Structures are given as structure tokens and as C-alpha cells.
Amino acid sequence: MAKIKTLPGRAIISGFKGKLDFYVYMGQPCVRRWPQSPGKARAPAVMAWWAPFSYASKEWNNLSLVVRRAYEELATGTGLTGRDVFTRAYITGLYRNPVP
């Protein structure tokens, strides 16, 4: 990612589509290589979370209708699905008050 002084013209930005991505972050014009595949390498911390995330995604299919409806109701009015809310609840919890 690099800072630039000003954003280039629309034609230049469009020309770099698929290679460079121009954007403004907190008032600062920036450019980065995007999309950029990190290849097969991921940080160990990232890879460690694959298993619970994958399990949560599959576990949704094992939930009864009553339980699924509860998550879908929580997701209404957001951009999330019931499955997303369930995944979040499974991995990180949902409520502000911490459990003992």
C-alpha cells in the first residue's frame, strides 16, 4: 500500500482494474495492489481459526428449526444471515456482559 498525493483520473483508475486499487482512507489518497492473492501461506494464527470456523459453518445444518429461527430473528435488519450470527455466537459469543 502506498500513499499518493492525489487520485488519478477515472480512466487511469479503470485501466488498473484488477491490478491496482485506488481509494481514500481518512482523507489520504492511497493505492494498493488488489486483488492480491496471498498464495497458500497464511499466518499461523489465521490458520488455527480455520477449524472452528469450518466446524461452525457445517454445524448450522445440525441445528433444529427452533434454534435456527432464533438466529435468523437476530439477523433481521442487518446485512447478516442467521448462519452468520450463529458462526459469530459460536466463535466469539454475542453478548456484551462477559461470562464468569
Place this chain on the structure above:
Amino acid sequence: MSLREPTSLAFIVIPSLRLFNPLIMPLAPTDVFFSLRTLTWRHLCNGYEITAITDVPCHLTMRWTTVIPQRHHVPRYQRGIYLNSEIYLCFVAYHDNEQEEAGDTLEHTFIKRNWPICETRYFTFWGTIAGIPCRSETAYFTLHFDIVHLTIYAQANNRSIRGNSVDWATCHDAPLGFMNEWHEGPFHILLTDATLTASYWVYRSYLTFNTSVLPAGAAVSDGFLEVYLFSKLFTSSVIHPNITITQGVQHNPVIPADYGDQLPFTEDGGSISLGDMVVDQYNAIQLTAHGRSLINPAGTTRFCLRQQLDIEDVPPPLGSNQIIYHSIQKGGQFMPRLTLCYPPL
């Protein structure tokens, strides 16, 4: 900011944050999870029995409140626009109740009694695995309590039949018993007993209820039998303390042969310990699932109260395990009664 053709581009390269993202915490051995798979509930006379099943053995606690949890949206600024996709929930003024089962289990039961009629409660679950708090939490669920109580009094044919012999097998297994005519005032007194004095004594008491008064479609989910105790003795065996409801096979009116016919019917329809029974008041015996299955919505329901020594065919040690309770003939607030509970139709 205007867009124009650049004459030069000055770059300040900022290292990728991916490698140093502090938000990705390493997965620790203490990061344990559970998933709530199914949730069912059964109406009780004064609450609910809630059963949850999880994917892994864990110890669940039910957190409930009467204050509806508030859902808050947190706008998230992402690549130039605000997305309203983040939510968090507030669960306040809550109570925590542990599951009934000890240790880590797959099935979790919560018995919530003293739930006021027409009260709505919101509840969620959190858990531990081997004592370690799980990161997982569940969505919250809502239950509104409403129940119908139907009280039915015993019919006038309530009786006790006794067996008696110096030999336990002769006393216990006799095909014919003796109709008990021991009265309190002009009223029949009912006994359930297993005693050894100079000889063995067994009393089996028979109660019949007209349960055809149940409305069509009523699904009885809970119930209890109440007897008003006149006296009790608990001196024979403390390891066989129970007074138990069994399926009754009595005729109308009760006949001596009902004593022997009752012998094979030993399944527990509801029990209470003699140690918990109190004289000069009603004592409630909660119906088990088997007890509820004996309820006949199309006609009469017959019960026989037997003492545990009698049911298990164990000769009583010297002493008495006995209750004496009032019959329907006593009238007033003394009559044996059956209360059945079902969700509103």
C-alpha cells in the same frame, strides 16, 4: 478532491497489516466451543422443564431475564461507506441457573418452577467444558407461561385392603386381602403400609378419579396427587422410604381380590419419601411420565398407593412404614385430589 492526470506519483509504502494484525488472536488450548443443537420444553403446573442438546459434552447454565434483550446496530466504516452489519446484544437483570445433570453432558435439563402465569422470559445459554468457560454463546429464546389446572377429587369407592400373616410371602402374595373397615369418625381412613410387629402387615390403598372431565385435546404435561395425612409412622426402614403411585386394578366397588391382582403392578407413577410427608396437611406426589400415561381422558383413572417395601417385596424390619390419610367421605379440604396441568387449548 479533484481527479486529474498525475505528472508523478510519490509513494509512501506502508507495510501490510496482515502480518501484524493484532485482531487475530492465537487459538489457545483454553478456547473451547459448544453448539446448541435442539431445544424443547414441557409445561409444568407452575413452570417449564426445558431440555437442550449440544454437540459436545459440556455443563450449561441458563441465563434468563424478564427484560427483553436489546439489539444494537454498530455502523462499520468499510472502504468508504458505512455498513450496518455489526450487532451486539445486551442481556441485563439476569439470573443464572445450572443444569440439573452433574458434570459435562450432551443433554441438559432445566426445571423452572414458580413461574408466574403470563410472564414472559428470555433466556440464553453459556457453558463450560471441564470447568473451562466456553467462548460460545447462544441466541436468546422466548417463552411465555400459561397453563390450565384441573383438580379432580377421588370417587366414593376409595378403600384400603390389607394383607397380614406371620410369614412375609403369605402376607405379601396373598390373592385375597381383607377390606379395611377402620374408621375415623364415620369416615373411611385410607392406609398405605408395610409393617412388622408381631406379624407382617401390608396395606394397599385404592383411589379412582373421573378423568373424563378433561377437555378434548388437552395434553396433560404435568400433575400431582395430593393426600391429606392423618398420621404417619416411619420406623421400619429408612432405605425404603417411599410411598409410590402405581397403576390401580381395582373394581368398582373395590373387592378383596384386588389385593392379589395388584401384585405385579410396580412401576413408579410418582413417589414421595415418608421423611418429607407432613401430618395434618396435604402432601403432593408429583406424577412421573408413567404416572401421566395412566391418565385416562375417556373414563376413570385408577391409582394404588403402595409402600416401597411392598413394591420391592422386601420383608420390613421391625417397625412401620405407614401413612394414614383421609378419604373422600371426610369431605371439605381433606379429600384425596388429583391436579392435572395442560397448556391452554
